[in-house]
Amino acid sequence: MSENDKAIEIERSADGVGECVPATILVGYVRKINEGRALKLSVNVSAFEDCSTYTVADGQSYVSLTMNAASVSKVLSGERAVTTLGHTMEGDGHEWEHERTKDNVSYFTCTDCGAAKVVEL
Ligand SMILES: [Zn+2]
Numbered sequence: 386m387s388e389n390d391k392a393i394e395i396e397r398s399a400d401g402v403g404e405c406v407p408a409t410i411l412v413g414y415v416r417k418i419n420e421g422r423a424l425k426l427s428v429n430v431s432a433f434e435d436c437s438t439y440t441v442a443d444g445q446s447y448v449s450l451t452m453n454a455a456s457v458s459k460v461l462s463g464e465r466a467v468t469t470l471g472h473t474m475e476g477d478g479h480e481w482e483h484e485r486t487k488d489n490v491s492y493f494t495c496t497d498c499g500a501a502k503v504v505e506l
Contacts, residue, residue, distance in 0.1 A: 403479060403495055403497075403498040403499065403500025404497075404498040404500075405478035405479045405480075405498050405500065406478045407473050407474055407475070407476060407477060408473070408478060409472065409473050409474070410432055410435060410436070410471065410474065411429075411469055411470075411471060412428055412429060412432045412433055412436065412450055412469075412470045412471060413426060413427045413428040413429050413432070413433075413450075413469070413470040414426075414467050414468070414469060415427075415452055415457060415468050415470055416466060416467045416468075421461060421463075424460070424461075426470055427470075432472075433448065433472075436450075436472045436474075437472075437475035439475075448472065449472065449473070450470050450471065450472055451472070451473065452468060452470050452471065453468060453469075456468035456469075479495040479497065479498065479502075480495055480496045480497045481493040481494070481495060481502065482494055486506070489505065489506045490503055490504070490505055490506065491503070491506060
């Protein structure tokens with residue numbers, strides 16, 4: 386395979402193709418208290434400290450936490466006692482490694498799943 390063919394192959398499999406997904410970590414639990422008048426979130430401090438943060442225009446930092454709406458519904462209805470509070474780590478989940486740069490185009494390969502991406506400089 387020529388160098389040119391290889392570049393075309395990389396472009397075809399570029400961006401978002403692969404098996405990696407952003408890591409989701411378990412941060413805590415959600416349960417019903419006070420006969421269902423409130424939901425209590427229990428956050429594991431050490432997991433919370435591992436979460437990625439984002440900063441808004443006024444300089445304040447935030448952490449995004451998510452819970453599955455259907456599961457919360459089941460907690461509210463009493464169908465289940467507890468559900469989880471999660472956090473999705475920043476990024477696309479791939480471990481990008483720079484392969485080479487040629488003609489102002491950089492080629493990256495994921496060391497985990499082999500996916501490739503092309504970034505024009
Ligand atoms: Zn990957």
